[in-house]
Amino acid sequence: MIAAQILSVIIFIVMFIFIVMDKIERHYVTLGCAALTLIGVFGLVMRNFDAILRTLNVKSIFTLSFWYESGMAEESTSGINWATIFFIAGMMIMVEGMAKAGFFRWLCMLLAKAVHYRTIPLFIAFMLMSFVLAMFIDSITVILFLAAVTIELAKLLKFNPVPMILSEIFCANLGGSATMCGDPPNIIIGTSLKYSFGDFIANTGVMAVISLVFVVFYFLLVFRKELASPANIKELATSMPSPKEAITSKKDFVLSCIIFGCAVLLLVTHAQTGLTVAFIGAVIAIFTLLASGRYALHILKKVDYKTLLFFIGLFVVVGGLEETGILEMIAAWIGSVSQGNLKLMVAIIILVSGAASALVDNIPFAATMVPVIKSLAAAQGVDLSTLAWALSMGTDIGGSATPIGASANVVGTSVAAKSGYVIGWGKYCKTAVPATLIVILISMLIIFARYT
Amino acid sequence: MGKQTIISISREYGSGGHEIARKIAQELGFKFYDRSLLDEIATEKNMDVSVLQKYDEKPRNVILSRRVGGHTNSPEEIIAEFQFDFIRKKAEEGGSFVIVGRCAETVLKDFDGLISIFITGERQHKIKRVMDYFGISENEAILKMARHDRKRKQYHNRHSDAKWGDSRLYDLCINSSPLGIDGTIRVLENYIRERLGKTESK
Numbered sequence: 001m002i003a004a005q006i007l008s009v010i011i012f013i014v015m016f017i018f019i020v021m022d023k024i025e026r027h028y029v030t031l032g033c034a035a036l037t038l039i040g041v042f043g044l045v046m047r048n049f050d051a052i053l054r055t056l057n058v059k060s061i062f063t064l065s066f067w068y069e070s071g072m073a074e075e076s077t078s079g080i081n082w083a084t085i086f087f088i089a090g091m092m093i094m095v096e097g098m099a100k101a102g103f104f105r106w107l108c109m110l111l112a113k114a115v116h117y118r119t120i121p122l123f124i125a126f127m128l129m130s131f132v133l134a135m136f137i138d139s140i141t142v143i144l145f146l147a148a149v150t151i152e153l154a155k156l157l158k159f160n161p162v163p164m165i166l167s168e169i170f171c172a173n174l175g176g177s178a179t180m181c182g183d184p185p186n187i188i189i190g191t192s193l194k195y196s197f198g199d200f201i202a203n204t205g206v207m208a209v210i211s212l213v214f215v216v217f218y219f220l221l222v223f224r225k226e227l228a229s230p231a232n233i234k235e236l237a238t239s240m241p242s243p244k245e246a247i248t249s250k251k252d253f254v255l256s257c258i259i260f261g262c263a264v265l266l267l268v269t270h271a272q273t274g275l276t277v278a279f280i281g282a283v284i285a286i287f288t289l290l291a292s293g294r295y296a297l298h299i300l301k302k303v304d305y306k307t308l309l310f311f312i313g314l315f316v317v318v319g320g321l322e323e324t325g326i327l328e329m330i331a332a333w334i335g336s337v338s339q340g341n342l343k344l345m346v347a348i349i350i351l352v353s354g355a356a357s358a359l360v361d362n363i364p365f366a367a368t369m370v371p372v373i374k375s376l377a378a379a380q381g382v383d384l385s386t387l388a389w390a391l392s393m394g395t396d397i398g399g400s401a402t403p404i405g406a407s408a409n410v411v412g413t414s415v416a417a418k419s420g421y422v423i424g425w426g427k428y429c430k431t432a433v434p435a436t437l438i439v440i441l442i443s444m445l446i447i448f449a450r451y452t
Numbered sequence: 453m454g455k456q457t458i459i460s461i462s463r464e465y466g467s468g469g470h471e472i473a474r475k476i477a478q479e480l481g482f483k484f485y486d487r488s489l490l491d492e493i494a495t496e497k498n499m500d501v502s503v504l505q506k507y508d509e510k511p512r513n514v515i516l517s518r519r520v521g522g523h524t525n526s527p528e529e530i531i532a533e534f535q536f537d538f539i540r541k542k543a544e545e546g547g548s549f550v551i552v553g554r555c556a557e558t559v560l561k562d563f564d565g566l567i568s569i570f571i572t573g574e575r576q577h578k579i580k581r582v583m584d585y586f587g588i589s590e591n592e593a594i595l596k597m598a599r600h601d602r603k604r605k606q607y608h609n610r611h612s613d614a615k616w617g618d619s620r621l622y623d624l625c626i627n628s629s630p631l632g633i634d635g636t637i638r639v640l641e642n643y644i645r646e647r648l649g650k651t652e653s654k
Contacts, residue, residue: 021514140520304521361518403525404518414523417530420497422507424527425516 001324004045008320011036012368015317019361027306030313037320048323055079055319067279079322080315081367083191083278085308087181088138090281092307094259095141096299097288101253103260104145105246107133112153117237119159119229120220123167126150127216130168131208134175135182136264139408142172147415156240158230162421163223166428167215169412170400170435174215176408177396178208181267181277183406184311185366185395189388191278192370196271203389204396207446211397211439218438222431255291259284311363318367327368331375342382342452347444349373350390354398354440358405362395369395386451393443401436403428456565457482457548457648460556462608462622465600466578466593468633469571470552475637477550480644485539486552493534507531509553511606532611553604557622558612567647569640570622574629623647 015033019026042051053059057079060066066083098104111129115121126146133142146168147161154161176183180190180200190200220227230236247253266273266280289296321327338344349369356365369391377384399406403413403425409432413423459476463469470486477484487508494501507527517526524530536559539551543563557568573581582593608616619625624643628636 022519307521404516407520410518410520410525411523413525414520414530417525417527418533420499422499422503422527422530423525 001046004041005324005326007045008037008041008317008324009326011041012317012321015314016360016364019364025306027309027313030310030317032313034313034316037317041320041324046323051323055316055323057082061278065276067276067282068274069276079319080312081188081191083276084184084187085311086278087187087191087281088184088311089303089308090283090285091138091181091263092303093285093299094256094263094288095137096302097252097292098256098260099141099145100248100292100295100299101256102246102248103253103256104133104141105149106243106253108146108149109241109243109246112149113240113243116233117153117157117240118233119157119227122153123164123220123223123227124216126164127167127171127219128212130171131175131178131212134172134408135179136260136267139172139176139183139406140411142175143169143408143412144415146172147412151416151419151421153240157233157236159228160226160421161419162416162423162427163219163226163431165412165416165421166423166431167219167223169408170215170219170432171212172408172412173396173400173406174208174212174439177393178205179267183396184363186392187277188363188366189370189392191276193374193384193388195385195388197267198271199385200392203385204392207389207393207443210446211442214438214442215435218435219431222434252292256288259287259291262287314364314367318364318371321368322371327371328375331372331379334372334376335380338380340380340382342386343448345376345380345382346386346390346447346452349387350394350440350444350447353391353394354401354436357395357398358401358436362399362406366391366395383451386447389451390443390447393440393447397436397439397443400439401429401433455648456543456546456563457644458543458556458560458563458566459550459644460560460566460568461550461552461571462557462569462616463552463571464573464578464617465597465604466582467571467573468581468628468636471633472571472628472637472640473550473552475633476640476644479637479641480548480550483542483547483549484551485542485549489535489538489551489554493538496538497534503527504531504534508535509607510603511610528607529610532607536611555608555611558608558614567644568622568624570617570619570625571636572617572625572627574627577629 011033018029111125150161150164180197263284373387461473490504510528512526512528560566579593605616614621
C-alpha cells in the first residue's frame with residue numbers, strides 16, 4: 001500500500017507542476033496523470049480492478065438517483081463526479097446559445113443606459129450584475145462579456161476601466177460562492193455531498209450577500225479618485241450604442257431568455273422536484289440545441305470540451321489519493337491538530353483553502369478537499385455541512401486574491417491587457433488582497449456565530 | 453526589387469546581429485523593425501511604451517501567470533502577441549522590411565519573400581563587444597550575455613516549435629566573428645541579392 005500511496009502522491013504533485021508550467025495543455029496533463037493512476041497505482045501496484053471501476057464511476061450514470069432522487073441519499077465521493085461534468089457541459093451549451101443571441105452584451109448595455117452612463121452608478125451596477133450573473137453562470141463568461149463592455153464604455157466615456165474590471169472580477173467570484181452552480185468548487189461540493197441549491201443559498205449565499213455590501217463600499221472607497229465622470233457625460237451618453245443593437249436575432253434572444261429562466265427555476269426548486277443537477281444540465285443542453293436549429297452543431301463545437309476532459313482527469317487523480325488513503329491521512333492530521341475543536345477545524349479549512357486557492361487553481365484543491373472534510377467529519381463527529389461551507393468560502397474567495405487564483409481573474413486581466421490595460425500583480429493585489437481578507441473574515445465570523 | 457522581401461534576423465547577444473540588421477536595412481532601403489516597433493504599437497493601443505518595453509522579448513513567468521482556455525494573463529505573452537500581430541499586419545500590407553528577433557522567422561514562415569538569418573559569434577568576440585559597448589567588466593559581460601541569451605531562447609522556444617539557433621530553422625546561419633560586422637554584411641547582402649535575383653527571374 002505504501003508504494004501505491006507514494007506513487008499516487010507523486011502523480012498528483014507532477015500533475016500540479018505540469019499545470020503550473022503550462023507547457024502541455026492542462027487536459028492532456030490531467031488525462032495523462034489519470035491514465036498513470038489507473039494503470040500504475042490501481043493496476044500494477046494495487047492490482048485492484050474494483051478501484052478502477054469505482055474511480056471511473058461510469059455505473060453511476062445509469063442509476064435512477066443520478067437523474068432523480070426522492071430522498072437525500074448519500075453518494076460516494078469516489079472517482080469521477082459525472083454529475084459535475086454533465087451539469088457544466090449543459091451550462092456551457094446554454095451560455096453559448098445566450099452569447100450567440102447577444103444576451104450578455106444587451107444586458108450590460110441596458111444597465112449602463114439605465115444609470116445614464118455615470119461612472120459611480122455604473123461601477124456599482126456592474127458589480128451587482130457581476131455578482132448576480134455569476135450566481136447562475138460560470139464566472140469566465142460573466143467576466144468575458146462584462147470586461148469587454150467595460151472597456152468599450154471606458155473608451156467611449158473616457159474613464160479608466162481597470163478599477164471597474166478589478167471589482168467586477170471580485171464580485172463574480174463572490175457571486176459564484178453564493179450558489180451551488182456558481183463556481184466549480186461549489187458544484188463539486190454540492191454534487192459530492194448532496195447539498196441542494198437552497199442549502200447553498202441559505203448558508204454561503206447569506207455570507208456572500210453580507211460580504212457584498214462590505215465589498216461594494218470597500219471598492220468605492222479605494223477607487224473613489226479614479227471614478228470621476230467626464231464633464232460632458234450627457235453629451236457623450238447620446239452617442240452610445242443602443243442595447244437593442246446587441247441582439248443578433250430576436251427569436252434566439254427570446255428563446256435563450258426562456259431557457260435561462262427555466263434553468264434558474266429548475267435549479268432553485270431542485271430540492272423540491274428531486275431533479276438532480278445532472279438532469280438539469282442535460283435538459284437545458286437538449287433544449288438549447290433544439291432551439292438553435294441548424295446552429296446546434298456550431299454551438300456544440302464551441303463547447304469547451306478541454307475543460308470537461310480536465311475535470312475528468314482530475315477526478316481520477318484525486319480518486320487515486322482517496323483509494324490509497326492519502327486523503328484520510330490528511331483528514332486525520334487536521335483532526336489531530338485541531339484536537340476535535342470545530343472552530344479550529346473551520347479556521348484551518350477556510351484559511352488553508354483560501355491561501356492555497358490564491359496561489360493554485362481552486363478546482364483541483366476543492367476536488368481534493370471534499371473527501372478530506374467528509375472523512376474528517378466522520379472521524380471527529382462534527383457537522384459535515386459546517387466544514388463544507390468553510391471549504392466553499394475558502395476556495396471560492398481565496399481565489400480572488402491574486403491574478404492567477406481563479407479563472408475569472410485570468411480572463412478579466414487578460415481581456416484588459418489585450419486592450420492595452422496591463423494589470424500587474426502589484427496593482428491587482430493592492431485592492432484584491434484586503435477585499436479577500438475582509439470576506440474571509442466575515443465568512444469565518446458568520447460560521448463561528450451560526451454553527452459552532 | 454518589385455517583390456516583397458522580408459529579412460528576419462535572429463541573433464546571439466553580442467554577435468552584432470542588431471547592427472548588421474540595421475545596416476542591411478539601410479543599404480537595401482528597407483524599413484527596419486527592432487524594439488522601436490513597440491512605439492508604433494503603443495501609439496496604436498494608446499499605451500505607455502515603457503510597459504511594453506518592460507515585457508519585450510521575455511519569457512512568461514510560469515509562477516505568476518496562468519492560461520484559461522485561450523486567455524493568458526501573462527503580459528509577456530500578450531505583448532509578444534501584439535508584436536506578432538503587428539509584424540504579420542506589416543507583412544500582409546506587402547512592404548519589404550528587416551526585422552530583428554521577435555520569432556519573425558516562425559511568425560512569417562508562410563510568406564514567400566521571407567529570408568531568415570541567424571547570426572552567431574565566437575564567445576571571446578561577443579564578450580569583448582559587450583564589454584566595449586557597455587563599458588563593463590568581463591565578468592559582467594559574461595553574465596549579461598548568458599542572461600539575455602537564456603531569455604531569448606526561452607521566449608523563442610515558447611512561441612515556436614523549433615529551437616532557437618537550430619540551423620534547420622533558418623535559411624542561413626553565420627558566425628560574425630571571422631569576417632567582422634562589415635564583412636558579414638557583405639556576405640549577407642550577396643546572399644540576399646542572389647535570392648532576390650532568383651525570385652525576380654521566376
